[in-house]
Structure formats: structure tokens, C-alpha cells
Amino acid sequence: MALHGYPVSNYFNAARAALIEKGAAFTIVPTRAAQDEAFLAHSAMGKIPYLRTGQGCIAETVAILEYIEEVVPGVPLYPTGAFARARARQIINIVQLYVETPLRSLYPGAFMGGVNAPETIAAVRPVVDRGMRALSQLVTPAPFLLGGQLTYADIFAFYHFDLGERAMRFTYGASLVDAVPGLHDWFDIMAARPSTRTVLADFHPAFAAYLRDKGAAWLEPELKETTHA
Incomplete structure (x- = not known):
């Protein structure tokens, strides 16, 4: 493949x-x-x-x-049981439709050298807040979103939150991972996985170069040191 x-x-x-x-x-x-x-x-x-x-x-x-x-054989990345598998897919859908997609509307102003319209900024936040409230009802990280097993829901959510967190901090001075109890620890656990380290080792320099090329307002590498708009 x-x-x-x-x-x-x-x-x-x-x-x-x-x-x-x-x-x-x-x-x-x-x-x-x-x-x-x-x-x-x-x-x-x-x-x-x-x-x-x-x-x-x-x-x-x-x-x-x-x-x-x-x-692909190997460790399953969906949980056993129809209900648990459906829950994992539900989480993926919520992250994509109600968190990542609206936040993507903010990427031009944060990452692409553009300016986000005030009406866009105003429209995105309530949708994202609604999505994160929904996730807070569905997940209890322990240590993963659905308990002890890593699933596609964790993988999908991590990479969308990793980029979306930047857009949230830049635009609203707010954090996605603050919205759900236990999500900070979950994020750190995911970030420490060997697969994540491999992927992010390529992401960080590529993203930094992308931001420079675009003349982006968002500055890497440290989220905590970035000045919000």
C-alpha cells in the first residue's frame, strides 16, 4: 500500500x-x-x-x-461489540462535522496569511462549543476516549485537535482540551505514542515552513508562547 x-x-x-x-x-x-x-x-x-x-x-x-x-491484521482499532464500535464512529463524526470542519473556516486567518471575517469568527465558536459539549457526554478518557483500548476515535480526534487547538487559541484564546474533563491527560498520552512521535516529527517542520510561506499570523512552535489575536 x-x-x-x-x-x-x-x-x-x-x-x-x-x-x-x-x-x-x-x-x-x-x-x-x-x-x-x-x-x-x-x-x-x-x-x-x-x-x-x-x-x-x-x-x-x-x-x-x-x-x-x-x-490489515494485528491489533484491532475498533472496540469489540456493535454498540462500542458505533460509539467510536459517532465520536469520529462529531469531531469531523462539529469541531474540525467549523474550525477549518478559521484557518485562513490563523495559518494562511488572511483575515477572518468577524461574522465567521462569531459563527464558528457556538458550533465548536456544541460539538465539544457532545463529546463531554460521550467520552471519559481512561486512558483512551472509550476506556482502555486505543481506537480510531482516539487517532482521528488527536490529529484534528492538535491542529484545531491552534486555531482556537489564536482566534478565541481558548482551548479545546479544556472543554472535556480528562482530555489534557489523554492528549499527553496520545502525544507520547511512538506512532505520534513519528508523524509529528514530519509535521512540525513542514507546518513551520508552511506558515512562513503563507506569512501566517500564528507562530510555532510553542502554543503557550503564542499571542492570541
């Missing part, structure tokens, strides 16, 4: 971490998103990541995670 993408992408990083956690044999092909016909033949929406397999290419990170679980 070959994972195509770019280490600034939180979606690429989640897929890469999942492959590492499963012990999969794979290569990385540095790839940027595109809309030309050749690229669309591999990723129908022109997005990264996509996973090249012996049967063809799969895009969309959640679909990639499902495929990995089906075809």
Missing part, C-alpha cells in the same frame, strides 16, 4: 498514524491535492490523503481507516 499526502494535513497524519498502529507495510508518496483529471482519477474530490491499494485507490480518511481495519 502507498499513502499519498502531505504532512501538514491532519487527515493525512491520522491515516498515517493508523497504518503505523496497525503495523501495516506501506510507503508514503508526498502528494499535494489537485483538481486535474489525472489526480481526480485517484481521488474523486481532488483531496488528500488517498491510499493506493492492489485494487485501486481509496480517498476520504474515514473510508481509509475502515479499509485498514478490514485488510
Whole structure:
């Protein structure tokens, strides 16, 4: 298998971490998103990541995670039992739809050298707060989001929170991980995993270079030393 993408992408990083956690044999092909016909033949929406397999290419990170679980042996990354698996998928959906997607609207002002409109800033916060309140009802980190087993919910949430935390701090002077009891410790546990260290070792220099190229307002590397807008 070959994972195509770019280490600034939180979606690429989640897929890469999942492959590492499963012990999969794979290569990385540095790839940027595109809309030309050749690229669309591999990723129908022109997005990264996509996973090249012996049967063809799969895009969309959640679909990639499902495929990995089906075809790669090793430790399961979904819990046993239909209800617990559904809960993991519910958490993934909430993180994507109600946390990551609205926060992405703030990336131009934080990371891309642009300016976020006041109405955008005002609209995003209540959606994210609602999403985090929902997560606080569904997870009790002990040490992982669903208890003692690492799942795709942890992997997916970590990489979206890692980038989203920056946007929250820059825009609102607030923290995602403060919103859910136990999430700070969970975040530290996830950050210490060997898979995370491998992925972030590529993310940090790539993201710093991206910010410089864009003339971004957000400054790396230390969240706590950044001045909020």
C-alpha cells in the first residue's frame, strides 16, 4: 500500500498514524491535492490523503481507516461489540462535522496569511462549543476516549485537535482540551505514542515552513508562547 499526502494535513497524519498502529507495510508518496483529471482519477474530490491499494485507490480518511481495519491484521482499532464500535464512529463524526470542519473556516486567518471575517469568527465558536459539549457526554478518557483500548476515535480526534487547538487559541484564546474533563491527560498520552512521535516529527517542520510561506499570523512552535489575536 502507498499513502499519498502531505504532512501538514491532519487527515493525512491520522491515516498515517493508523497504518503505523496497525503495523501495516506501506510507503508514503508526498502528494499535494489537485483538481486535474489525472489526480481526480485517484481521488474523486481532488483531496488528500488517498491510499493506493492492489485494487485501486481509496480517498476520504474515514473510508481509509475502515479499509485498514478490514485488510490489515494485528491489533484491532475498533472496540469489540456493535454498540462500542458505533460509539467510536459517532465520536469520529462529531469531531469531523462539529469541531474540525467549523474550525477549518478559521484557518485562513490563523495559518494562511488572511483575515477572518468577524461574522465567521462569531459563527464558528457556538458550533465548536456544541460539538465539544457532545463529546463531554460521550467520552471519559481512561486512558483512551472509550476506556482502555486505543481506537480510531482516539487517532482521528488527536490529529484534528492538535491542529484545531491552534486555531482556537489564536482566534478565541481558548482551548479545546479544556472543554472535556480528562482530555489534557489523554492528549499527553496520545502525544507520547511512538506512532505520534513519528508523524509529528514530519509535521512540525513542514507546518513551520508552511506558515512562513503563507506569512501566517500564528507562530510555532510553542502554543503557550503564542499571542492570541
